[in-house]
Amino acid sequence: MSEIAAHAEEQLDEVTQAVTEIRVRLTELDETPLAERAAALGEIHGELTKLLEGPAA
Numbered sequence: 001m002s003e004i005a006a007h008a009e010e011q012l013d014e015v016t017q018a019v020t021e022i023r024v025r026l027t028e029l030d031e032t033p034l035a036e037r038a039a040a041l042g043e044i045h046g047e048l049t050k051l052l053e054g055p056a057a
Helices: 003-031 034-053
Strands: none
16 A cells, blocks of 8 residues: 555544544533533534544644
């Protein structure tokens, strides 16, 4: 495997793990009080934005 492909695979694995963790957190929000839920959603929004922008941002 080329170095570029290996790096892309590594990045994909990292993003997949991050998205899985975010999904778990979203599932847990069902039991969270509204004020805490809003704060958590703000944090998750920031994390998703970073993932979408990628490492070059």
